[in-house]
Amino acid sequence: MAQINAKFVTSNTDFKNCPPARFPEFAFIGRSNVGKSSLINSLTFHKGLAKTSQTPGKTQLINHFIIDEKWYLVDLPGYGFAKVSKEKRKEFEKMIFDYLIHRENLTCLFVLVDIRLKPQAVDIEFMNRMVEDEIPFYIVFTKADKLSQKQVNESVDLYKNFLLEMWDELPPIFITSAEKHVGREDILKSIEQLIQS
Numbered sequence: 001m002a003q004i005n006a007k008f009v010t011s012n013t014d015f016k017n018c019p020p021a022r023f024p025e026f027a028f029i030g031r032s033n034v035g036k037s038s039l040i041n042s043l044t045f046h047k048g049l050a051k052t053s054q055t056p057g058k059t060q061l062i063n064h065f066i067i068d069e070k071w072y073l074v075d076l077p078g079y080g081f082a083k084v085s086k087e088k089r090k091e092f093e094k095m096i097f098d099y100l101i102h103r104e105n106l107t108c109l110f111v112l113v114d115i116r117l118k119p120q121a122v123d124i125e126f127m128n129r130m131v132e133d134e135i136p137f138y139i140v141f142t143k144a145d146k147l148s149q150k151q152v153n154e155s156v157d158l159y160k161n162f163l164l165e166m167w168d169e170l171p172p173i174f175i176t177s178a179e180k181h182v183g184r185e186d187i188l189k190s191i192e193q194l195i196q197s
């Protein structure tokens, strides 16, 4: 895999202040602590590019990175973070949804879910909202290193069957471990394909 050039651009609370929308953009979202920032660091081969933490709620802004001077990668705050006040959570949600709905160059959203958990209401609600708002998304299972291969397969099958009860077809699905750098090539390939299509 060729070296990736990744640079931090800006952090914003308001999508209107995000960098000019002149490159295709790919954003990473999911519950707090699911591993968004870690996956971004794995994808870009830059350990400290996106700030990670064991404490949920680390990423609180819309963070833009420019990759190889040709696409934007965006690290978003987690949704469903229980430990902040109701007002703060509303503020976060507004910030995230305003960004998702209005960002014209958002090519695809990667929705991260922890592979160890059964389908969680907050993730399912979020994905259904993306379907309603016609925001294209892919699903990424994180922390696969925490399970055996057998458990990984069982967990993914269970999730797929759950989704197929609601939807006629599934979006592309990725199984990843930021820790072991699993799945990053597949994600990078899918981004490359979307940029070229």
Ligand code: GTP
Pocket (backbone or CB within 6 Å): 030, 031, 032, 033, 034, 035, 036, 037, 038, 039, 051, 052, 053, 054, 055, 056, 057, 058, 059, 060, 076, 077, 078, 079, 142, 143, 144, 145, 146, 176, 177, 178, 179, 180
């Ligand atoms: P917020 O910014 O708070 O929303 O969290 P985040 O989704 O960006 O999660 P972050 O990347 O900060 O990771 C949260 C915790 O999970 C950290 O302690 C990471 O080390 C751990 N983690 C993330 N990805 C993996 C993984 O693939 N495997 C393992 N074992 N741990 C991981």
Ligand code: MG
Pocket (backbone or CB within 6 Å): 036, 037, 038, 051, 052, 058, 059, 075, 076
């Ligand atoms: Mg983060």
